[in-house]
Amino acid sequence: MNELLTKLAECVEFGKINKAAPFPPQMKGQDGADEITRQALDSGVPAQDILGEGLMPGMERVGIKFRENKVFVPQVLMSAKAMSTAMVHLKPYFASGEAKQKGTFIIGTVQGDLHDIGKNLVAMMVEGNGYKVVDLGTDCPAEKYLAAIRENPGAVIGLSALLTTTMTSMEKITREIKNAFPETLVAVGGAPVNDDFRLKIGADVYAPDPQGVVEFLNTKIA
Amino acid sequence: MMNIADVIFEQTYRFDELTIDLDQLSRDLGYEFDDLPEPFAGYLEQVVDDCRHLTDICGTYRLMDCVHSGDGARTVMAGNVEFKVGKTIANELLRAEKLAVFVCTAGKTISEKSAVFLKGDDPVLGYVYDIMGSAITEAVGDEIQQVISREVSLLGEKITNRYSPGYCHWNVADQHKLFSLFPAAPCGVTLTASALMHPVKSISGVIGIGKNVVFRHYQCDLCNMPNCVYRGK
Structure with a gap:
């Protein structure tokens, strides 16, 4: 998998919204979902792949951890915020039909x-x-x-x-x-x-x- | 003899007058208080500071005669008003001679702040306001409960735990009847047509009073909600 997508999945999983965000402490100072999504698009990664191979795997891991009581509501909210920050960059591709949601x-x-x-x-x-x-x-x-x-x-x-x-x-x-x-x-x-x-x-x-x-x-x- | 139906108590509270369990709030955020990382520690501090400016935290109650009639196994009467509280709550109130009907609220300000942030740019901050709003509401409920307990103990009476429409099969529609026992908008709380309270961070309910009532902790085995604020209380 593209290294950027791997990083993006981690940003969603751990709720790293952007570089300025202090959370999570272990990713302080690193690029977040915002910057990495932009970098992926700029380097030619299709929006569909960003969604399917970056954002979705990260969110799935959060869902499983929440089910197993390994994370709580605020961490899920952080992950969702990271996800929605990335989705802002993808919205034009959904609007044009270049990327599709599942249903x-x-x-x-x-x-x-x-x-x-x-x-x-x-x-x-x-x-x-x-x-x-x-x-x-x-x-x-x-x-x-x-x-x-x-x-x-x-x-x-x-x-x-x-x-x-x-x-x-x-x-x-x-x-x-x-x-x-x-x-x-x-x-x-x-x-x-x-x-x-x-x-x-x-x-x-x-x-x-x-x-x-x-x-x-x-x-x-x- | 005093007509107990005429007694209505209403009290506003400052945030610092309430007992808020910050350790529990931290656990609701997923951490022990001493290990709370950023941004959660900062958010909690911010919300605590902000809550010190709240002026609309309020609790009110009214004492009513409690009459057991009709379908006594599932209903209870506060004066002439019948509450269909369901079997579980009716059983807890069975020996009550009086009822305290109450309404408590954390107020419009924190309810609205929570909603704005949850739907807006900072849902985590909104969530911190949300759980703080719930904590304040329950803390006001605790205060009201203590006031009632102190008052009735002077007469040699005891109180039950507090019970609310919407729980234990007490239909939330009964909230209209409960509110009819107060002047309009007690503590600023109003009801929608479907009996939901505004501000959102509000509770209403009854407490049984009598010489032979028993204060029992909530029967949590009846419910599968693991994070309920009443669990174990």
Whole structure:
């Protein structure tokens, strides 16, 4: 693999945003995702390779470490920031069609629930693994998901909830999505949710962590 | 005899009056306090300094008669208002003669700062504001709980732990009923149509009071949320 892409993957994995960033301490003073992405593009590395061989492997490693409790939310946020800083340089290539994302993932916290840290982590991780993410925010009624599906045919849906009492909202939304768009895949997650509940409400997958969503997407639509 | 329904307590707090566990905040950031690297150490220091300027940290409570009637296994009445608290919480409140209904908030300022940074250029700083907002809210809850405990102990009464809509199958929609027991916007907290609180960093709930109630730690085996702020409390 191109040495720059190896370095880029490390920048994402450890959350090195740019040269000026003090984090992580062991990479202080080194180029970050910002500079290395620019250098890779300038040296002729295709944007698709930067995404697929630099950014995505780094983000995947973060997802696995987060699952294994080896890193915590702030480190994931740092990695996501490094990723998004690099993506700024790649945006024109996605816009022109020269580089392509794998598919679209629509995510929101269900109606009756304002918690969004978990939802944001999933969104960042999925985006970092090469998908376009449509983030509907929090307290989302079924109509909002249905409208987003109409605008993004073929997209996979992610429903997030933190409160035990908003699981009923998750069930209602899943059923409405499945009634209107039977082929649409629905992933559910959040502290009170488990696979038994997923089965009961007719969703397609329960993901206990962000990497679980990525793995499901990679299986189904990548 | 005093009509207990007329007693409403409201108190604003300064950040330095609250007990904030900085060690726990550090652990939420993934490090022990003494090993907190940059930029997290700097962020935490910045947020602590900023919180010293907050003027909208507030807690309020009202004492109500507690009536057990109807589906007593799952409901509890605060005066004439019925809360469908679910079996777990109803069981904890079974011996309560009074209820303290409460609303606590870290305020609009920190809630908005957290949201702005989380969605903007510095999500890590936003996250530090977020966890600090949660810590402040719970610290106000602790203060209110202590005030109630001191007050009722003078009458030989005890308190239960505090319980909130949205947890243990108590439907969050009951928050509308809970807020109806206060003047509009207690401590500046309002509800959306779907019963969510603004500012976000707010809590509401009830505490059972009586001579025979028992303070029990939260029954964490009922829930699979490993990082819940109530775990083990």
